[in-house]
Amino acid sequence: MSRTTLDLxxxxxxxxxxxxxxxxxLKVGNLASANFSExxxxxAQFDNIGGLKVRAPVKSAGVVVGRVTDIxxxxxxxxxxxxxxVDTRFQFPRDTIATxxxxxxxxxxxxxxxxxxxxEMLKSGEAVQITQSAVVLEKLIGQFLFNxxxxxxxx
Amino acid sequence: MNGLAGLVRRLGxxxxxxxxxxxxxxxxxxxxxxxxxxxxLRVHLTIREVYFSGVLSLLIIIVSGLFVGMVLGLQGxxxxxxxxxxxxxxxxxxxxLTRELGxxxxxxxxxxxxxxxxxxxxxxxxxxxxxxxxxxxxxNPIARVVAPRFWxxxxxxxxxxxxxxAMGVFGGWLIGVVLIxxxxxxxxxxxxxxxxxxxxxxxxxxxxxxxxxAVSLIAVFEGYDCTPTAEGVSRAITRTxxxxxxxxxxxDFVLTSFMFRxxx
Numbered sequence: 001m002s003r004t005t006l007d008l009x010x011x012x013x014x015x016x017x018x019x020x021x022x023x024x025x026l027k028v029g030n031l032a033s034a035n036f037s038e039x040x041x042x043x044a045q046f047d048n049i050g051g052l053k054v055r056a057p058v059k060s061a062g063v064v065v066g067r068v069t070d071i072x073x074x075x076x077x078x079x080x081x082x083x084x085x086v087d088t089r090f091q092f093p094r095d096t097i098a099t100x101x102x103x104x105x106x107x108x109x110x111x112x113x114x115x116x117x118x119x120e121m122l123k124s125g126e127a128v129q130i131t132q133s134a135v136v137l138e139k140l141i142g143q144f145l146f147n148x149x150x151x152x153x154x155x
Numbered sequence: 156m157n158g159l160a161g162l163v164r165r166l167g168x169x170x171x172x173x174x175x176x177x178x179x180x181x182x183x184x185x186x187x188x189x190x191x192x193x194x195x196l197r198v199h200l201t202i203r204e205v206y207f208s209g210v211l212s213l214l215i216i217i218v219s220g221l222f223v224g225m226v227l228g229l230q231g232x233x234x235x236x237x238x239x240x241x242x243x244x245x246x247x248x249x250x251x252l253t254r255e256l257g258x259x260x261x262x263x264x265x266x267x268x269x270x271x272x273x274x275x276x277x278x279x280x281x282x283x284x285x286x287x288x289x290x291x292x293x294x295n296p297i298a299r300v301v302a303p304r305f306w307x308x309x310x311x312x313x314x315x316x317x318x319x320x321a322m323g324v325f326g327g328w329l330i331g332v333v334l335i336x337x338x339x340x341x342x343x344x345x346x347x348x349x350x351x352x353x354x355x356x357x358x359x360x361x362x363x364x365x366x367x368x369a370v371s372l373i374a375v376f377e378g379y380d381c382t383p384t385a386e387g388v389s390r391a392i393t394r395t396x397x398x399x400x401x402x403x404x405x406x407d408f409v410l411t412s413f414m415f416r417x418x419x
Binding site: 006007016020021028032055 | 178202205208209213249311314315317324343350352356359360
């Protein structure tokens, strides 16, 4: 069996098909940046997570440092339990504050980490103690209306 | 009364015939898988079919991908800029291509470009009794003729779909960034932030493999099962294109509801 031009064309076809796949996964997708090489797991409990979703980014000072991996409900405390992974390059002190924030006015929600001043760092599997829930727009509007009504004297 | 009885008889005949064909198709598919081992050992047969169904479909896939991407760029920008988010054009183009349009449109084109050719070839082989002659010479026609064409299609399809999506993204970039002037950095960075490798790219590839198997199976079966006359072959080709298109769209719905349900 000898090589033919047909083999050349098939080889060419496979190469550009693979190149297209590579383009899709590296340039279009986020394969290069999505996988944190080594990460550790942290937990945080919130009164209300709003619209936070699994795979949402975890950011500190605007930089993506991890991803939300799981969202559950703790029946003991009736609070939402968010599990997330953080790249091992980034260590956070034990009194870090976890907040659920929104990017832009109507953008997606993400988990913000605000480092405190403790000398001891959070270890894998530990929980972030101080948390701040998502801002629920309806509650905010309700509060605003209530305050307005309280300001103006009824007459 | 006679007319009604005839109607019922025809309906019953059509149903029995459909079930019969379905059963035959299932047996045909299992035989095809059984003899695939033999034919994959003789790899040059499959390579030849990759050439005929894959390489020869390159031009139509590349050109259509480019134009679909360009249309997405134009239409998407038109709508997005109303909400002041023209920068999200890259996200729109890349997500719609990798998730849906790439696999589906490439499979539809593949069915009409390569599937119909496979049906015509096998049908004509049957009409000119080449398949019977092979059987007489103790050459299994399923292992020699059918299986390589099937695997050629299954191998070509994901590569063609990936190429379609990549060309589409390129077309969207051409219109969005080069022609309209969307910021290049925002175009790519928002796209990379939104398109996930596992959820979007891999699911698109899985879809295209499934479509490739479905289209190839329909094409080889219709060819193998056709009435061995000129008219029968032409009918078989029509059936290949029609039922491939229906199978692709139905499978797409099923796969999408499994893959993307509950995801953001």
